[in-house]
Amino acid sequence: MSHYHSVNCDDDDDGDQTPVLQGSPHQYGTIGDDQLIKEPQEHNFKRRRLYYSITIIALLLIVIAVSIILVVTLEEEEDDEKHYHTIRRNNLSFLVVGDWGGQPTSPYYTSAQKDVAHQMGRKAEEISSQFTVGLGDNFYDHGVTDVDDSRFNTTFESVFTAESLQSRWYMVAGNHDHYGSTEAQIAYTKKSHRWYMPNYYYTEEFKISPNFIIQFVFIDTELLSTSDQGCSPANESDPQWLWIENTLAASTSQWLFVLGHHPVWSVAEHGPTEILVECLRPLLIEYNVTAYFCGHDHTMQHLHEEDSSVEYFVSGAGHNTNFLRSHNDDVPENSLKFHYGPLDFFSAIGAFAHVTINSTIMSVTYVDYEGNNLYFYTTETTRDKEG
Incomplete structure (x- = not known):
């Protein structure tokens, strides 16, 4: 589903129509000026960076754990073979x-x-x-x-x-x-x-x-x-x-x-x-x-x-x-x-x-x-x- 902003016009005191921005319910952050698009993008970027960091750390821990298990297993198998x-x-x-x-x-x-x-x-x-x-x-x-x-x-x-x-x-x-x-x-x-x-x-x-x-x-x-x-x-x-x-x-x-x-x-x-x-x-x-x-x-x-x-x-x-x-x-x-x-x-x-x-x-x-x-x-x- 596309995320968008709709624009409506309200009459002001002098009779001119002033555009009013309405944020999509699927967007986050304050709507207005330069923050309209920029703030949600920064938030999502930070979330993605945190996610990638956690994923990398988790993968490293898994690699270390598997390496330890393999070493111990090989040693135990060798000892088992020789009783x-x-x-x-x-x-x-x-x-x-x-x-x-x-x-x-x-x-x-x-x-x-x-x-x-x-x-x-x-x-x-x-x-x-x-x-x-x-x-x-x-x-x-x-x-x-x-x-x-x-x-x-x-x-x-x-x-x-x-x-x-x-x-x-x-x-x-x-x-x-x-x-x-x-x-x-x-x-x-x-x-x-x-x-x-x-x-x-x-x-x-x-x-x-x-x-x-x-x-x-x-x-x-x-x-x-x-x-x-x-x-x-x-x-x-x-x-x-x-x-x-x-x-x-x-x-x-x-x-x-x-x-x-x-x-x-x-x-x-x-x-x-x-x-x-x-x-x-x-x-x-x-x-x-x-x-x-x-x-x-x-x-x-x-x-x-x-x-x-x-x-x-x-x-x-x-x-x-x-x-x-x-x-x-x-x-x-x-x-x-x-x-x-x-x-x-x-x-x-x-x-x-x-x-x-x-x-x-x-x-x-x-x-x-x-x-x-x-x-x-x-x-x-x-x-x-x-x-």
């Missing part, structure tokens, strides 16, 4: 607890477990823990029945409640878990924001610098201990031993850890696990594994064989401790460096470990149910430091 978790600091800190699985009757947790959970929360906040490792026997006495079993809540979610413990928990299954449905524990990975057990055995890698990798190899020692296939699978029905060796052989990490439920070496009630001494220990030595973490015996132990770089850490006191040392003579001479187990058969006392790793040093600290440091140990990596 790396990139750590935005120069060390990795985490907690380790085994045999924390409460009890089969109400309230479905023990007082020691509750105390351990409290101290774990405090320590996790103190060291800025990035995750927790659960070493099996997650639910006493007979595991869980299905993915909706209430024990996931009463023994786990409602016990380890500290905000600092809401990061991922890397889980393995213990013998008591296999009495129930281990498939349900695997399936719970998709139901919980922090429970993580994607399979019976799996590996995770963490990058704390462009060329510095820490690898964790999680295994199911109950399957290994009950297998009748020996160390090497006779057929594909028991592939875990082959997977373990292939995974260790392929590792290029500067720290390499294997984590399972049963001990290789232990002086406590259950003692050494024969199949692991026979089959796993040689692999740990051959592929220069830094350490093996386990539970099963309800104590805290550290063992180290002479002429071997492998450290053995037992952290199985998540819901009680056991004082028995029935297998003192069944471990290599002088290998026991530390043992913790109060003099009660099943005490209301528990403990856990926390670990910090940087490019050269690993420290392991054992902490009891009251927050007291029981043991502190450091070691340097013996693997390739150049990556």
